[in-house]
Amino acid sequence: MARHDARNWSDCTKMIGLLCLAASILTQHGSSGQRVKVEPEVLSYPGQTVNLRCAFSDATGIQLTMVTWIYEPKEGERINIAVFHPSFEPNYPNSPVKGRVSFTPSPPNLASPSIQITDVKMTDEGKYVCEYATYPIGNEQGITYLVMLAKPQNLASVMTVEAGTKPVIVAHCESVDGRPAAQISWVTTANGNATTASKAGADNTVTVSSDYYMTPTAADNGKDISCVVTHRTQVKAESFPMKLAVQYPPQVTIDGYDNNWYLGRTNVVLTCQASANPVPLSINWKTMSGEVPDNVQISGKELKVLKVDESVNTTFVCEVKNSLGTTREQVTATVREPSPNPTNAGVVAGAVIGSLLALLLVAALIAVLVTRSRRQQQGYRANGGSDMKTRIFGGGKKASKNGTGGGAGSGGVAGSNNNGPIYVYNESSSHQGLGEKNNHHQPLTMGGRPEVVATTPTAQDILLSNELDDAERRKFDELEEEERYDHFTGGAPILQLRPPHDQDDMIGDYLDDDMESQRDGSVISRTAVYV
Known part of the structure; x- marks a missing residue:
């Protein structure tokens, strides 16, 4: 185990040593590359003068011996173009730029040995190297690329x-x-x-x-x-x-035929549409039969039929030509029988329908206005004058109820017709029980009592009386029961309603044509009111 660890330590030591050596080499190279200062790229146009600058940034501890400018084309070998040694004059070896290259400033110095090239040419493009000979580190260099530009x-x-x-x-x-x-x-x-x-x-x-x-x-x-x-x-x-310019033979279409050429139709037009490159040289119309009908007019690309008849029941051909060829297009016209009123039927139907709709609209509007007006008047009569009651004497429910239309002894209204006068009963007045609606009657004096002359009721009065609801009719029935004339048993004189100018035709107290026989054998007046 100890032997294995010793081997690993030895390998690590070697690896660290190699890394340190590589770092040292890179550091020296980087530092040396930074000592010679040049422009990485210089642009120029033909005929101009370019300056290629070079300088040694830090010469501490270093002895600068000599400077050489080297030209390296894209293709070919390196060539020395300028050399400077402090002990000698500047030298310019043979090169493509000899006679156009020189050190600047003049005389040069090793700290800044820049050069300039006059009247540069496109062939001068390439790599230019400023190389220092030093001691003790050896040669140091900087590279400038001369890029020649030419506007195309x-x-x-x-x-x-x-x-x-x-x-x-x-x-x-x-x-x-x-x-x-x-x-x-x-x-x-x-x-x-x-x-x-x-x-x-x-x-x-x-x-x-x-x-x-x-x-x-x-x-x-x-x-x-x-x-x-x-x-x-x-x-x-x-x-x-x-x-793009693309040439092609004519392309032809015919417009205007709607398959509705009927006898008698006028001014129908066919149009020959043609596209071509080069432009068409000519546009010609013809028919398959070879003859153009007399009622056909041709003007350029248009063919006009003045009036459709059997002669235009044919095939029309449009022929277009340009330098690349000729193209034809045709259309066959079919003449039909005219349809009855082909254009007016729809107009007439539309007019009739429109008129009916307009009439219905007007009628509905009138009905709404009339109904509204009647309701307003009915509301005024029923609500605005709550103490007034409208009654029609001479017909209606009571007349049919008594069977005789009312007699003299019963206090009914004389007469059985429905066209009797309209009266208004005023509940708030104790002096006048009956008054005629609309104030069309003039009071007269007859036998010491007022006589009221009635006029024929208007259609509006009759309609308004018919529109009374059941509640109003019940009120009227109760009112008639209370005011029933046959409750009066006194022998009061009869109040006759008649026009004043009929006084001469009276027989006694009645008109000769005013009497009417009843079923019970009695005779009563049609217009008299028994009080």
């Missing part, structure tokens, strides 16, 4: 194609002589795919091209398609909106 020339176009069954290029887009390479994308609702290719251009630039492929149809003509170019030199992406 972007363009896009659509291809005019014919509708078919195979994929073809319908649009093309290019970004020419850019640095770095541009990115191209497509935006469209058309169903297709894009292919993109790049090729080296002049002076280390890149040209990127993209084609959009699809199987074109007539429905694709005019659809929107846009090429979008994105490049580092552009503030925002550049878009090229376009419309």
Whole structure:
């Protein structure tokens, strides 16, 4: 057991030692990488002057011996382009930038040995290394990437194609002589795919091209398609909106035939609708028989039948032509017998129904208004004047009850007809027991007693009297029982109700045509009231 623990301790010690060594190496590398200060990336356009800065940040305890600038292209070997030793003049070996490179400031110093390159070219792009020779730590370096930019020339176009069954290029887009390479994308609702290719251009630039492929149809003509170019030199992406150009033969339809061409119908029109790319060269109307009827007028894409008759019972053909071909469409017209009143029957029926509904509405409105008015008047008569009772003398329940319509001895109303005058009995007055409704009667003096002349009751009075409820009728019955005239046994004179102008026709106290025989053999007046 002790031997096993010793072995584990030895392994742990070795592992810790390795970790400490790796950390030391990483620390030294990190610290050395931070001593040489450079810009990680410098951008430039052709023809400009660029400055590549370099400095040693902390030389404490370190002796700086020499500085060398090295150019490392993307393809090829490293090349020294500038060397400085404090004991010698700056040296510029043969390189692609010789004559255009120099230390700055001049004369240079080891603490800040920056360089500048004038009239930079696209081929100057690459990695530039600032390397220090030091003692005792050896060489130290910093790397700067020079990125040459070239704003490309972007363009896009659509291809005019014919509708078919195979994929073809319908649009093309290019970004020419850019640095770095541009990115191209497509935006469209058309169903297709894009292919993109790049090729080296002049002076280390890149040209990127993209084609959009699809199987074109007539429905694709005019659809929107846009090429979008994105490049580092552009503030925002550049878009090229376009419309697809697909050519196709004419597509023809005929509108206007409703299968209701009846004899005598006028001004029916057929319209030849045609779409094509290129646009149609001509639109022609003809018939299958070869002759156009006399009552047919043709104007461009419209064919107008002035009046339908048997001559238009034929097949009309519309022929459209463009550079890709000719297309025909036809419609066969069938002439029918006219239907009786094909358009007026519905109008007449609608008018009749509308009139009936209007009449019913008016009648209902009148009935409501009349009923409301009657109820208001009835309420006024029954409630507003609670001491008044309306009675009709000369007919009704009491007349039929006595069988004779009332006699002189019984105090009934003279006469058996229902058209007698209407009287109002006032319970609150002790001087006048009976008064005629509506104040149409003038009091007269006859034999020392007042005589009342009655007029014929109005229809409103009769209706209102008939609308009295059972309670009111019972009250009237009780009132008639109390006021029954046959209770008066005195020999008082008779009060006759008659117009004043009939005084000359009286026989005694009665009119000669006013008397009426009764079943019991008596004769009584129709208009007299026995008091």
